[in-house]
Amino acid sequence: MSPTREDYLKIIYELGGRVTRVPNKEIAMKLNISPPTVTEMMHTLVSIGWIEYVPYRGSMLTEVGVEEAKKLIHKHRLWEVFLVEHLGYSLEDVHDEAEVLEHATSDTLANKLYHFLGKPDYCPHGGAISFNKIEEQDNEAIPLPEVGKGVRAQILRHVNEEKLLVYFKNHNLSLLDIIIVKEFDKSLDLLHIYNETNGEDVYISEKTSHYIFVKQVD
Amino acid sequence: MSPTREDYLKIIYELGGRVTRVPNKEIAMKLNISPPTVTEMMHTLVSIGWIEYVPYRGSMLTEVGVEEAKKLIHKHRLWEVFLVEHLGYSLEDVHDEAEVLEHATSDTLANKLYHFLGKPDYCPHGGAISFNKIEEQDNEAIPLPEVGKGVRAQILRHVNEEKLLVYFKNHNLSLLDIIIVKEFDKSLDLLHIYNETNGEDVYISEKTSHYIFVKQVD
DNA sequence: CTATATATTTAGATATAATTAAAATAAATC
DNA sequence: GATTTATTTTAATTATATCTAAATATATAG
Numbered sequence: 326m327s328p329t330r331e332d333y334l335k336i337i338y339e340l341g342g343r344v345t346r347v348p349n350k351e352i353a354m355k356l357n358i359s360p361p362t363v364t365e366m367m368h369t370l371v372s373i374g375w376i377e378y379v380p381y382r383g384s385m386l387t388e389v390g391v392e393e394a395k396k397l398i399h400k401h402r403l404w405e406v407f408l409v410e411h412l413g414y415s416l417e418d419v420h421d422e423a424e425v426l427e428h429a430t431s432d433t434l435a436n437k438l439y440h441f442l443g444k445p446d447y448c449p450h451g452g453a454i455s456f457n458k459i460e461e462q463d464n465e466a467i468p469l470p471e472v473g474k475g476v477r478a479q480i481l482r483h484v485n486e487e488k489l490l491v492y493f494k495n496h497n498l499s500l501l502d503i504i505i506v507k508e509f510d511k512s513l514d515l516l517h518i519y520n521e522t523n524g525e526d527v528y529i530s531e532k533t534s535h536y537i538f539v540k541q542v543d
Numbered sequence: 544m545s546p547t548r549e550d551y552l553k554i555i556y557e558l559g560g561r562v563t564r565v566p567n568k569e570i571a572m573k574l575n576i577s578p579p580t581v582t583e584m585m586h587t588l589v590s591i592g593w594i595e596y597v598p599y600r601g602s603m604l605t606e607v608g609v610e611e612a613k614k615l616i617h618k619h620r621l622w623e624v625f626l627v628e629h630l631g632y633s634l635e636d637v638h639d640e641a642e643v644l645e646h647a648t649s650d651t652l653a654n655k656l657y658h659f660l661g662k663p664d665y666c667p668h669g670g671a672i673s674f675n676k677i678e679e680q681d682n683e684a685i686p687l688p689e690v691g692k693g694v695r696a697q698i699l700r701h702v703n704e705e706k707l708l709v710y711f712k713n714h715n716l717s718l719l720d721i722i723i724v725k726e727f728d729k730s731l732d733l734l735h736i737y738n739e740t741n742g743e744d745v746y747i748s749e750k751t752s753h754y755i756f757v758k759q760v761d
Numbered sequence: 762c763t764a765t766a767t768a769t770t771t772a773g774a775t776a777t778a779a780t781t782a783a784a785a786t787a788a789a790t791c
Numbered sequence: 792g793a794t795t796t797a798t799t800t801t802a803a804t805t806a807t808a809t810c811t812a813a814a815t816a817t818a819t820a821g
Contacts, residue, residue: 329808350768362809364770369807381769381816412655422652429647434640437630547779568797580780582799587778599787599798 326373328428331397332356333366334375337384338394342376343463348383395459400427400435402448407438409449416449451482451500466538470516470531472506477521478539479503493537496527503542544591546646549615550574551584552593555602556612560594561681566601613677618645618653620666625656627667634667669700669718684756688734688749690724695739696757697721711755714745721760 336355340347349363356363367384370376375390386394404423408414414422430438439445445454453462466481480502483493498504502522509516515528554573558565567581574581585602588594593608604612622641626632632640648656657663663672671680684699698720701711716722720740727734733746 327807348768349770358808359810360769361771361811365808408652408655412652412659414655422649425647425649426644429643431640431643434626434630437626437632441630545778566797567799576779577781578798579782579800583779 326393330366330369330373330375331393331428333370334386334390334394335397337370337376337386338391338398341468342384342386342394343391346379346383346385395456396432396435397427398452398459399439399454399456400430402452402454403435403438403442403445404430405448405450406442406445406454410442419449465540467540469506469534469537469539470509472539472541474506474508477503477505477542479542481538481540483537492529492533496529497523497525498527498529498537504539544611548584548587548591548593549611549646551588552604552608552612553615555588555594555604556609556616560602560604560612561609564597564601564603613674614650614653615645616670616677617657617672617674618648620670620672621653621656621660621663622648623666623668624660624663624672628660637667683758685758687724687752687755687757688727690757690759692724692726695721695723695760697760699756699758701755710747710751714747715741715743716745716747716755722757 333352333356336352337347340351340355349360349367353360353363367376367378370384370390371378374387375393376384377387378384401423404426405419408419408422409416439454446458448454453459462481469478472478480498480500482500493499497520498518499522502520505519505521507517507519507526509531511531514531516531516534518527518529519525520527551570551574554570555565558569558573567578567585571578571581585594585596588602588608589596592605593611594602595605596602619641622644623637626637626640627634657672664676665671671677680699687696690696698716698718700718711717715738716736717740720738723737723739725735725737725744727749729749732749734749734752736745736747737743738745
């Protein structure tokens with residue numbers, strides 16, 4: 326399977342395709358390509374059997390699609406562990422390398438690597454590695470904007486992309502921080518968040534905050 | 544650069560493109576593709592600057608081409624070491640995995656991997672790993688058929704391909720064995736070889752023996 | 762509940778990569 | 792010099808991934 330197709334698959338998974346129908350527009354935006362290209366590719370993914378697609382509505386992953394996506398995520402995160410723990414890579418650099426390696430990794434290799442690394446539970450960005458844990462984490466994690474006002478929540482993970490890493494760092498938001506959503510100014514697209522862990526108030530783009538995943542805590 | 548192009552580059556290197564002009568036919572045969580495809584690709588490789596090509600004569604690597612080829616070989620062998628020593632792969636299985644991984648390996652990654660592995664000298668098939676040693680080994684190694692009759696020679700390495708591995712194993716020819724070429728029956732395409740190391744007489748295809756590299760010993 | 766805005770799809774192309782078969786041509790050999 | 796062998800040219804084919812512009816469907820706002 327081509328890396329390109331696998332990239333579409335992963336993005337649909339990350340945008341919630343396991344439980345929601347993902348509109349083409351979101352995919353087009355995330356990949357910076359034109360909408361027709363997405364439509365075209367959706368037909369391809371249907372023919373592979375990875376997604377179930379309803380025109381004008383969007384796509385949802387099939388069981389096979391979910392499995393494939395999880396495999397890719399598993400491989401990606403395994404490489405991140407290897408790169409950081411054994412090769413001394415910094416957190417910022419691992420993503421791009423893993424992005425390429427994951428597509429060149431056979432299932433056998435992934436399995437041997439998993440054991441070599443000592444069956445790690447999490448990647449350096451907090452993402453679960455075992456298939457069960459990936460499922461579990463994705464079940465309890467919800468996108469930040471879906472947390473109600475005033476509810477305490479813990480940052481579990483975020484979509485793994487260089488720009489986002491920098492953005493979150495600049496706003497002093499880190500993995501496992503406890504935060505409370507205070508208010509949302511729709512016209513400014515700003516989400517007011519109180520970071521209980523470091524005592525700071527931060528304002529982040531609501532749009533961007535879709536890529537932070539949290540779980541409610543009490 | 545695409546994996547396909549890189550594969551052509553490596554094959555030209557393996558067929559001696561560093562010092563000889565490699566005819567298209569040999570490339571076509573090794574890759575099991577039609578001659579026009581090779582001609583076409585040679586033009587592409589010229590435009591990349593990897594080879595210098597004379598129509599009807601064949602291609603020779605440029606300085607850049609040699610460097611690129613050595614990088615790929617370096618990466619390939621590094622992965623083989625990693626797969627065998629750390630992941631417990633068997634000798635027979637590493638080649639195919641390494642073949643895919645090498646194309647997904649950045650120079651940075653190769654460098655870090657090299658140090659992680661403790662700057663190994665040789666891959667599990669006897670191929671040199673450091674750039675200097677690759678050069679050196681390729682200078683002293685000659686294809687078996689070029690050794691004169693009755694001359695003692697040592698098997699240094701062979702072109703790394705599943706079928707060949709099995710073929711050589713079946714003939715009890717192993718890395719570092721000392722052999723003497725006795726005779727060559729052209730009509731049968733058989734090379735009569737005495738394996739001094741295990742005391743056996745073997746007959747192998749002359750054509751195939753081009754892929755065993757040896758150095759003269761006295 | 763229509764008009765407008767937005768999202769999606771179709772249609773028609775383009776680019777590039779990798780490949781082929783058949784015919785033409787060059788080089789090597791006998 | 793004639794024949795065999797190797798190589799190239801020509802003319803296509805297949806597959807992947809992408810686009811723009813126009814048409815169409817869906818959602819939203821009076």
